[in-house]
Amino acid sequence: MTRFIFITGGVVSSLGKGLLSAALGTLLQARGYSVRLRKLDPYLNVDPGTMSPYQHGEVYVTDDGAETDLDLGHYERFTGVPSRSTDNITSGRVYQDILTKERRGDYLGGTVQVIPHVTDAIKNFVLAETAGIDFVLCEIGGTVGDIESLPFMExxxxxxxxxxxxxxxxxxxxxxxxxxxxxxLKTKPTQHSVKELRGIGISPDVLVCRAEHPIPLSDRHKIALFCNVAKSAVVQALDVSSIYEVPIAYHAEGLDDEVLKVFGIPTDPPIDLNGWKEIVHNLNHPEGEVTIAIVGKYTGLKDAYKSLGEALIHGGIANHVRVRIEWIEAEVFEQPDAIHRLEDVHGILVPGGFGHRGTEGKIAAARFAREHNVPFFGICLGMQMAVIEAARNMAGIKDAGSTEFGECNAPIVGLLTEWATEAGIELRDQDTDLGGTMRLGAYPALLKPGSHVHEIYGADRISERHRHRYEVNISYQQDLEKAGLVFSGISPDNSLPEIVEIPGHPWYIGVQFHPELKSKPFDPHPLFASFIGAALKQSRLV
Structure with missing residues (x-):
């Protein structure tokens, strides 16, 4: 029998429902149960794909090409269970599907209403594809009392x-x-939040209380009394040094025991969390430190690069070092003499992004890394800017640019108008809608034997997740390789460059895909582990 756990939030947002869901999923796995995690988002966008990173943070992409909430990244990193397109739904997607059916006449002239049509669609989403799963954890976005979340609560x-x-x-x-x-400490906000929740017909079985200070037993008993839950079911959640300590902390507070009690499941025997304790120990007791500069477009909001930051930490875990990230807005390097800010870093990472703003700064950072032998990692737009830099300053193609930023004489990067998928050929043009029309999801690449990336992966063929609309022009491969930039990863049909590198450089790799989306604390992505290893060597030279 599949069991369902519904996780709601109250008082304020950003309390950590996503981490709570991920940690609880991890604890249930440690007890031998299979889990699947889902996110229900109340906003009206069909998905977060067209939302500004400053509005929503990172867009997390699944293997099957869904653009989803960043919490699905937490789910994957903690549990190792690959997320799918059916694990994230929004109000926009629900209403889009319902209105499509209404226009088609599927409701046979009936009045379409929130109840039962919208609520039935949400229930069908929750219950779909759950056969054989022991626990399905469903996180409901927002806070109780929000108007937009009422259909999900119902x-x-x-x-x-x-x-x-x-x-x-x-x-x-x-x-x-x-x-x-x-x-x-004040318990009244929790009491009011539970009152609001019970007012719409939901009585919580377990209360998880975020606090900056330990909650005395007397206050926990007061919360239990006024909120009609068992005393043991009031679980405190204090701040911890790392998100990877969250499963350990919740287990110590008895969260998983209380959840199993709700289902009438025995809580014995004790579970083994030594793997998580080892990760936390490595984070708290590093053998060294490296500094990585992230030269990006959205550095004002760290959540815009959530998976990227975590993947760098994972690379640090693999090398037993602490990774200190220096966030630098790319536009800084469009000013004279600003490039000196990169002189003391041990590695430079230029991530993805959209639009022209800051791109010349990214190109300047790539050039600095190339000329000063600093380990360089370019991801998506970062790779494209590295290729443009190489075209201009290594191959002598002075007009090298990207059609994403307007017409240019040497379109080193251009709009991706056609590519192969398992379902057939995908076609795009300048007039195509922006939402959900990029090259999305997992695609294979073939690695060049003897290349640096072939050594790092230890494989001839890889599969990585993509999210981009523009592509490096394969017709410039010969000129660029003559100049010293090697195309070491190519799509199986030899039409799309996936990876570039510079032989002889300590570590200079650009990738069109997003490897950070597949990195996990207990299984760091090989590119990030290798990049941090190179940065560690660099730190000993500086």
Whole structure:
């Protein structure tokens, strides 16, 4: 029997529902259960693909090409279970599907309403493809009381009554703030949040209370009394040194035990979290430190590069070093003499992005790394800017540019108008809608024998996740390779460059895909492990 855990939030946003879901999934896995995690987002966008990184943060891409919420990245990193397009849904997608059916006449003239049509669609999403899974964890975005989340709350309320007894559990995450002037924690916000939740028909089974200070037993008992939950079901969630300590902390507070009690499942025997403890130990007791400069377009919001930051940490774990990230806005390097800011870093990473802003700064960073033998990692747009830099300054193609930024005489990078997929040929043009029309998801690449990336991967063929609309022009391969930039990864049909590198450089690699999306703390991506290893060598030279 598949069991469902619904995770809601109250008081304020950004309390960590995604990390709670991921950590609980990890703890259930450690007990031998299979899990699947899902995110229900109330906003009206069909997906986050067209949203500004400053609005939504990172867009996490799945193997099957879905653009999803960044919390799905937490789910994958913690549990190792690959997310799919069916694991993230939004109000926009629900309404789009319903209105398509209505226009087609599927409702046979009936009135289309939030109840039952919208709520039924949400329930169908929650229940789909769950056969054989022990636990399905569903995180509902936003906070209780939000107007836009009401259909989702009603849908899970209905599921709570429609599923068999002992088949569902409701967890509510709230805030217990510390009022400095009064010198005490306040439980009233949690009480009001639970009152709001119960007002729409949902009674939480477990309360998880975020707090900056330990919550006394007396306050926990007060919360239990006023919120109608067992005393042991009030679980405190204190800040920890690393997100990878969260599963350990929640287990110590008894979260997984309380959830299993709701389902009537025995909590014995004890579980082994030594793997997570080793990760935390390596993070807290590094044998050295390296500094990586991320030269990006959205450095004002770190969540825009969430998976990237975590992948660098994973690379540090693989090399037993702490990775200190220096976030630098790419536009800085479009100013005279600003490039000196890169003189003391041990590695330079230029990530993806869209639009012309900051691209000349990214090109300047790539040139500095190439000329000063600093380890360089270019990802997506970062690779494209590295290729343009090489074309201009190594191959002598002075007009090298990208059609993404307007017409140019030497389109080293151009709009991707046709590519092969398992389903057939995909076609695009300048007038195609922006949403969901990029080259998305996992695609294979063939690695050049004897190349640096072939050595790093230890494989002839790889599969990585993509999210881009423009591509390096393969027709410039011969000129660029003569100048010293090797195309070491190519699509199986030899039409799309996937990886470039410079032989003889300490570490200079650009990739068209996003390797950070597949990196995990217990399984660091080989490119990030190798990059940090090269940065460590660089640190000993500086």
């Amino acid at each position: 849908a899970i309320r209905q599921l709570g009554t429609e599923l068999e007894r002992g088949q569902s559990c409701f967890i509510h995450l709230t805030l217990v703030p510390f009022i400095k002037a009064a010198g005490e």
